[in-house]
Amino acid sequence: MSFLDSIDAALAAFAGFMWGTPLLVLLVGGGLYLLIYSRARPYRHLGHSIDLLRGRYDDPDDPGQVPHRQALSTALSGTLGLGNVAGVAIAISTGGPGAIFWMWITALVGVATKFYTATLSVMFRGRDSAGELQGGPMYVIREGLGRKWMPLAVLFAIAGLCGLLPVFQANQAVQLLRESFAVPLGWVGSSDSLLFDGAMGIALALATGAVIAGRIQRIGRFTLGIVTAMVLFYLSLTLIVIVAHWQEVPAAFALIFRDAFSGEAVAGGALGGMIAIGISRGAFSNEAGIGTESLAHGAAKTREPVREGVVAMLGPIIDTLVVCTCTALVILLTGAWHEAEGIEGVTLTANAFSEVFGHAGPLLLLLMVLPLAFSTIVTFWYYGAKCFVFLFGARWQWIFTMVYVAQIVIGAVAALGPINNLVIGMYAVMAVPTMISTLLLAGHVNRAAHTYFTTPQRRTDV
Template identity: 75%
Template structure:
């Protein structure tokens, strides 16, 4: 067995252990606890998020770096994109159609989870070694729970450095560009594409460097322009495919629900594999309970933590309940999920669009995927940088940036299975300190929410 094969096997074992029953209980059970603890209050105030996103309560003098709208767009840019395109395809191929049902469950309880994590990210902001105000799970733990809990803060930051890699995005973006253009044009072949992949990885790295040089402020401005437009474009694209196969929609939903409790589409009928795949992919997609979104929401300009919690609730709805569902329906309705293992992720989704739009299918998908994948890459740099600064201070930030650029390039030519396993495993590790600290501090959020909604008419 080669070194890469041994590494891949070890990472797969790690992922299976990390996403075992204890973590599933922590994410879904913890989300249900937060939902019950809040008496579903967050769900009753979703309408208030619209006023917040419109800037009705914005004050440029409030502490923070970006507006509510920019914070949400940045958080969504970290979740929307290849997780919704390639991730859904991988979930169906690994866990069957029933995995989508468990992604929905993760999103529904994730609405409450995000309300709490984003509220805490503002409530317990801290300062880095340069004195700049920062938010995120590690600062929540440090500022809200005290020194005895600090090892959990370091655990999150270390896992964030390993899990918030750009490799998955660069890998799948380059793959889609190669499959959609380079191979059909005869520029490269599937087994002789190293130079092509490396060159595109270099281009992505240089483009990312141009954006991240402006830090969170430029990332926020970039995300608020790109994310809404690409989401609307993708929804129109998927609705075109769904409308073409409209007669199969009831059967597709029935298959998702029935397979969620039988696991018939998985080898051996392993129901546990269906649930684990759905929950892990749902968490990877909308990041509820993982804590990464708090790194963006913690930068919002506001003195009212609950406001950012209300804004953050929109994330799982848009990301998983809407966009991921549309992707799943496209894959199921076109039948491409039954034509192979589908572990190449984005290629399966591209094939699904090709069945309706012909050669234009991958091209149209490319128009949406590349901007969102790129926005994820620059957002993950910001997330990873905050973890790096928490661990090592601000003095060596340039070291992290250089390493990050190299990882973008390496990701373009690495095995998807190795990269995917590492990231998924680290997401599981990040969820542990995030959920434990959130549950521990949930009572303070409940009190703050009660006070805020009492004093805010029409919220």
């Protein structure tokens, strides 16, 4: 085995360990604890989040950078995309239809997790080296837990720098574009695509640079338009498939619930394996407790931390309960999942759409995935920049931006190899400081929530 192969194997083992049972227990068990600790109070105020998104409580003089709706769209742009398309297909092909039920469980407890993490991200905002108000797990730890916990804050920032690299999104976006357009049209062959990949990588890097030049304000406006349009477009596509197979919808849901407690469809009939697959794919999809949601929601313009927590609760609902469920129904209703063995995730979903839309199915899917993949690249720059500034100061942020944009081009033309395993593993590391600080500071959120929801002057709809 060569040195590079050894590094790849070590990083693959690292990624597998980090996404193993201990992390899933921390994320789901921690979320369940927060649900019980809050006495499900946040769940009773989901309607209030709609008022907040409509701008009913917006005040341009409030501290922060973007309105509530743009903070939510930025957070969603980091979660929506290939995880909702390929991730669901992987869950079904490896864990069976019952894995979807356990993805739902991560979303239901993730609502509580995001309420707490987003509330804390505003409650314990801190100043960066340039004096600008910032939110995120590293600032929550520094301002909420004190300097003695700084190693935990540094761990999150380092993990964020490594786990939020754009190489995977750039690689997959260019690959989808090449295989769905360039190769079928004869522009490139399957083995001589380096020039095409490089050109697309450069174009993607330039487009990213144009958006991030406007910082979080432009990113917020951009993601609000992209996320809204693409979610509505995707839901329209899936609705057509569901209507075409409406008679089988009850049976599809019955299959999910029945298989969730039998494990018959997973290899070897291992119920525990199927549960682990569903929970891991759900956690990777909605990212509740990872900490990225805090980086986005911490930028919200508000003086009431609980308001941003209420807005953040919609994330797992939209991402997992709505979008992922629609993908699962398409795969199950069309019967594509019966031929899932040996088929990669995104290809399985594309095959399912082809059952209804013919050759246009994969292209329609591509029209949704590419914009969301691009919005994820843009959002990850913002997340990574906040981690970099926390570690090295605002004056050197331009260095991070130059390196980040270069990585987009590299990701478009290079095989991912060890880098992908590093990204996946470090992405999981981010959850450790996030969940520890959230559990330690949960009492602050409960007290703030009690005051907020019982004070008519703060909420005119109480």
